[in-house]
Amino acid sequence: MVSDSIAVVTGGGRGIGQAICTRLAQDGADVVIADLDADEMQETKRLVEAEGQRALAVETDVSEQESVRSTVDRVLDEFGQIDILVNNAGIAGPTSPCEEIEQTEWDATMDVNLRGPFFMCREILPVMKDRGFGRIVNISSVTGKKPLLNRTPYAATKMGLIGFTRTLALEVGEYDINVNAICPGSVDGPRIRGVFEQQAEATGRSYDDVRAETEAQSPRNELVQREDIASVAAYLCSEEAARITGQDINVSAGKVMY
Ligand SMILES: NC(=O)c1ccc[n+]([C@@H]2O[C@H](COP(=O)([O-])OP(=O)(O)OC[C@H]3O[C@@H](n4cnc5c(N)ncnc54)[C@H](O)[C@@H]3O)[C@@H](O)[C@H]2O)c1
Numbered sequence: 001m002v003s004d005s006i007a008v009v010t011g012g013g014r015g016i017g018q019a020i021c022t023r024l025a026q027d028g029a030d031v032v033i034a035d036l037d038a039d040e041m042q043e044t045k046r047l048v049e050a051e052g053q054r055a056l057a058v059e060t061d062v063s064e065q066e067s068v069r070s071t072v073d074r075v076l077d078e079f080g081q082i083d084i085l086v087n088n089a090g091i092a093g094p095t096s097p098c099e100e101i102e103q104t105e106w107d108a109t110m111d112v113n114l115r116g117p118f119f120m121c122r123e124i125l126p127v128m129k130d131r132g133f134g135r136i137v138n139i140s141s142v143t144g145k146k147p148l149l150n151r152t153p154y155a156a157t158k159m160g161l162i163g164f165t166r167t168l169a170l171e172v173g174e175y176d177i178n179v180n181a182i183c184p185g186s187v188d189g190p191r192i193r194g195v196f197e198q199q200a201e202a203t204g205r206s207y208d209d210v211r212a213e214t215e216a217q218s219p220r221n222e223l224v225q226r227e228d229i230a231s232v233a234a235y236l237c238s239e240e241a242a243r244i245t246g247q248d249i250n251v252s253a254g255k256v257m258y
Contacts, residue, residue: 002237006079008071010062010120011089013040015191016139016184016226018047020086023230024237025051027086032075034060036089039225052122054069054079062089062116072123082127084237087117087161088139092191093153095198106153113157114164121168125177134177135237139229142256150202158183162248169246178245180236185252186214187219189222218253 007024011017013035021031029197031209033055035039050054058074061067075082093109094101117138128134143151144158163179169179186192196210203210215221222247228251235241236249250256 002084002234006030006032006075006081006085007084007086007237007239008034008075008082008120008124009086009088010034010060010116011099012044012086013037014044015189016187016229017088018044019226019230020088020233022047022051023053023227023234024084024086025053025055027234028236029051029237030054030079031056032071032079032082033057034062034071034089034119036061040216045111052173062087063111065119068116068123072127076127081131082124082130082161083133084135084137085120085124085128086137086139086233087120089116090139090141090157093151093157093193095150095202097150101153109153109157113154114160115253117161125172128177129172129175132176134172134175136177136179137233137236138170138179138181140165140181140183140231141253142185142250144183144248145258146251146256149199151173158190165248166246173245178236178241180241180245181248182229182232182236183248183250183252183256184229185218185224185255187226187229188195189226192223215253221252224251 007029012021012033031048033044045055045057051255058072085177091112128171140161141158165181200207200210
């Protein structure tokens with residue numbers, strides 16, 4: 001159930017996370033925005049409040065255990081419960097051939113994209129288990145399934161997040177806690193434009209060529225909008241999706257079909 005829920009969305013300060021916060025608020029949830037960037041969260045907070053819902057912005061580094069702990073404590077102090085967790089915070093990591101990647105780059109990608117969801121779930125699951133209800137949505141990527149040139153650390157984290165999702169779903173189903181992943185395709189916006197620029201530089205092609213090539217991977221010849229991801233996240237938290245768990249759902253305009 002989304003209405004009257006308390007939702008925590010990591011990386012909610014901008015991009016897909018901001019769209020998810022706004023959509024959950026439209027569906028009646030109060031929203032906690034947990035992001036590294038204190039300034040960016042203010043705009044999301046305004047968007048949630050504009051929907052008539054309560055919003056709390058908490059500066060959080062999902063890769064740091066103490067930061068995650070203090071965020072969860074703060075949410076419980078303010079709202080007393082957590083019904084929905086969306087693990088959305090993620091970083092692109094390096095774009096380089098595998099043998100040129102530094103250990104620090106590899107570790108940073110793992111720390112945010114995999115350790116972050118682990119820390120968030122580890123802190124919030126006891127609260128959900130006590131209540132006998134929870135909805136967890138992990139934002140993976142089609143790159144966890146379909147290779148993307150020179151992005152080994154990112155791909156490893158996003159496929160890893162699918163394994164994490166399935167195994168956790170198995171563990172917590174008996175508590176009415178559902179765990180699903182969404183695998184977005186290329187979502188239009190500043191982040192993907194940066195990725196296109198990096199790909200263009202790495203392969204010596206123009207930005208327009210890289211973008212057109214990506215669009216052509218969709219049978220619809222288009223990118224995905226961030227609101228498409230938000231509506232599937234809201235659906236997975238709704239009563240209609242009560243018997244959907246352990247799934248990884250592509251929202252990719254058909255770019256990936258498995
Ligand atoms: N944009 C795409 O095309 C696309 C495609 C597939 C999957 N994804 C995934 O969707 C998610 C959101 O992507 P986006 O494009 O909106 O990204 P974005 O870079 O626009 O936003 C990410 C947000 O996460 C926050 N963040 C980063 N590290 C953090 C940390 N350690 N702790 C807390 N917050 C942190 C950032 O401050 C930012 O607000 C990511 O997991 C990404 O891998 C995106």
